[in-house]
Amino acid sequence: MLRYILKRFLTMIVTIWIIVTITFVLMISIPGSPLNEERGTSESVQRNLESYYNLDQPYHIQYILYLKSIVTLDFGPSIKQPNQTVNDLLGQGFPISFELGMVTILVALLSGVTLGIIAALKHNGFIDYMAMSVAVLGISIPNFVLSTLLIQQLAVNLNLLPPATWASPLHMVLPVAALATGPMAIIARLTRSTMLEVLTQDYIKMARAKGLSPWKIVIKHALKNALMPVITIIGTLLAGILTGTFVIEKIFAIPGMGRYFVESINQRDYPVIMGTTVFYSVFLVVMLFLVDIIYGLLDPRIKLHKKEGE
């Protein structure tokens, strides 16, 4: 188990290093200097930037100093927001985005798994077809379409829920619904198919031959095995949700990091774009790592098999 964790950890470090290097290379390859010229950068900002990026140094020194600042979680200043650093922006925006993301993944997991299990247990029945139709629609409708639809119908036309901002739990309903539908559909489809496969396994037949009740068989014997593959895709889903927050926060005017990020893209605020990208990438890679560890802890077989990749 320790070897497994160590191996995963090293992979994670390499991944992070590659991401940071890519950002650095892209940064210095931006045509002209991104940090001055007619971008209306004030002089104080200019000085901050130069000291952060060490523009007077040769590239390899710049690279090493950049790596160092990333390790110390210092992402540098912003061009467009005077006196704000990327860290300041992250400090304001990220908690909100994090909350949105976590509520979304929880909602998606709970509803997706439930839907998938019910569909599998009622295999080829009416409920199965309904659940899977909903799921196919869920993965087919982009979240920006769904959110405008929700705002127009539930908030504007029916006036049931607040259409925007992030003030109360009630405000969370629409953005979370818009963001969670896609992942929920993916989880439901995966849960259903793994559940169906697990239910044909010999050990399920064996459990039935022991005279256990169907309920007990599902809970004790099928569920854990069926949910293992679901755990492995949580990392990927988180990445999708996180990028989804960019869109959702823009549409619902939620003051999270995603909205700052989109604004920084539109204003070409390079340090913010770079810093946020690195921060989010590292965040996701760490999450992926944690998910893998949890998987390893839950599956007794991992301790023996050190096979990776697949």
Next chain:
Amino acid sequence: MKPENKQVPNEWFRWTEKDVKAAEVVSRPSLSYWSDAWYRLIKNKLAMLGMFFLVIVVFLAIFGPIISPYEVTKMDQPNQFHPPSKDHWFGTDQHGRDVFTRTWYGARVSLFVGLMAALIDFCIGIIYGGIAGYKGGRVDNIMMRIVEVLYGIPYLLVVILLLVIMEPSLTTIIIALTVTGWVGMARIVRGQVLQIKNYEFVLASKSFGTNTSRIIRRNLIPNTMGPIIVQLTLTVPSAIFAEAFLSFLGLGIQSPYASWGTMASDSLGAILSGHWWTLFFPAFFISFTMFAFNVLGDGLQDALDPKLRK
């Protein structure tokens, strides 16, 4: 029991002829893999619906802009926000441009991006995965380690980064999508190549007497091509989705040219003022196309799965 046996006429007690016996053996016609898969696919109503939808979208993408008397980029400010009518079937947008023309022009862009991304992924994936799987051993190990690291990088973030740096155009979007997109395909191809290698010993042992090309046709290609075809079908919608997402963030096709994503993004404000058609048509056809590809991919997955073959 005796009397009943008596009813059996005496003349039935004679030895059978050889050819009578042969005729008595009922055997089901054995279908080749592809016709069997095809048969199962066309029996799948949902997959056929998806195929039908795709034909509609492709047809309109080709002929829509041709039959329309309007130009894609032609602005006609006085005619802004015309609801759908005899002259403008899908209405006009905030610059008076014909939404019908723009929707089908956007369909061309979206389909082109999706198909190109899938094709390039396929080429790189075949080469990379093919080499890894064919060489095996250390080469495979190193190449797959690289893939594993790349797999951990949140690809939309990298794509965003690339598009921020590069000049936005159709080519850059396709490049950005495929820079990270080929990894999944490479993994699948490698797995399939490893399977082929296992078949080699079958080939060697069967080379006496059995028709080799028959083995390749009946066993090898079906068993290895299935997952690759399915992956291809599912790459298209995810590329279309990614393009829409990027356009929505302002990183895709730039106005005045149209893609479904830019159209949706541009009309976000319009929808709240009641001009629903500007968003509805591009949004509907994104979902429509995604749905079609997804159900077709599901159908193919079921039809091509050798496990399900009886």
Next chain:
Amino acid sequence: MEKILEVKDLHVHFSTYGGIVQAVRGVSFHLYKGETLAIVGESGCGKSVTSNAIMKLIPSPPGRLVRGKIQFHDKQLTELSEKEMRSIRGVDISMIFQDPMTALNPTLTIGTQLMEGLKQHKKISSLEAREKALEMLELVGIPNPDERLKQYPHQFSGGMRQRIVIAIALICEPELLIADEPTTALDVTIQAQILELFEKIQRETGVSIILITHDLGVVAKVADRVAVMYAGKLIEEGDKREIFYHPQHPYTKGLLKSVPRLDATEAELTPIDGTPPDLFSPPKGCPFAPRCPMAMEVCLRKYPKTKSLTTTHKVDCWLQDKRAKKLLASSSRK
């Protein structure tokens, strides 16, 4: 001897993609207390379906028990509700599956899997359940049962896992054990050990066993009586000596000829030509007729009635008819 199980005219159908498969088509047999009945046949002949039908474990849909009676002591199993059936499964009738690698749940310890049946059916404390589990592991010959209880299936070899599966099946002291190809997935040396274990268990517990197998070597070793199945029909039944030394049905003879024997003077193995019929549309005559070296016109037209040769030996074959005997006497088959 007391009959504990009687199966009468069992029919099981499966609806599949290509139509309805008539997997079991009128099978009748019985089982005495304390004996081992082997059901023999090629794969797909319906022997596993028959055993699953006794447990009422046929997945439905697509499977359906169309007709027939299954009497266990004085209970008609076919008439019991699913809930009543559950109080019989694992308690009165237990089952062992072919592949020990897949029959155990990979995510639960073997202790949990051993004891859950016990806890389900008997009012018993955890401590007593543990005692019983240890006792069972010892019975099936697993060393260090104390430690092994906490381990997961992947930490055991195939043979060990099959022993655990047997322990699980026996923990509630059932009267009837159905073993579906219990040795097929194992190495030959392990096979012999498992078969010896069966004999030992039967001696010590007096359990009746239905052994499903296609391996006549296994049958020769442990069975008391043998039933031969072909294409969903039970074509010959008798005690072990009758089947091995006086087989009557050409299919049984063919089966015996296709098995290598150490004591055979001529080293001759004769496989049976052809394949079993398609059970989507089973032939109206004897299903073996197209492959049978002794087939007559009548065999293709009508299924023969069961003929009892002795009190134990029964066979479904037209060659038993007087007229066939006359034909045999007058002309031999080329």
